[in-house]
Amino acid sequence: MLNLGEALANAGVVDADKVKEVNKESRAKAEDQNLNLDFEEGKVKWFNDEKGFGFIEREEGDDVFVHFSAIKGDGFKKLEEGQEVQFTLEKTDKGLQAQNVVKL
Helix, strand or coil: CHHHHHHHHHCCCCCCHHHHHHHHHHHHHHHHHCEEEEEEEEEEEEEEEEEEEEEECCCCCEEEEEEEHECCCCCCCCCCCCEEEEEEEECCEEEEHHHHEEEE
């Protein structure tokens, strides 16, 4: 399926090389911001309810920081030690951070 830029390039409205360059830059930015859009699974190493953050042990790789705001669901957002979760990863200026955290 063509994106709008590719369709316009095929129609001769815009420069095809420029469209390829912009598409490449867009993909690089997306990869830089989100290392993995697929969900990973892990277990909660610890979570401080009062401070609203903790760490998740990943099946592969280093532990990852988790903030209460990344937890999906209603009510008080907290995690229990040893609880299994699914999440995506985001690269931040402080390192990897869990996003879209779902309790299993």
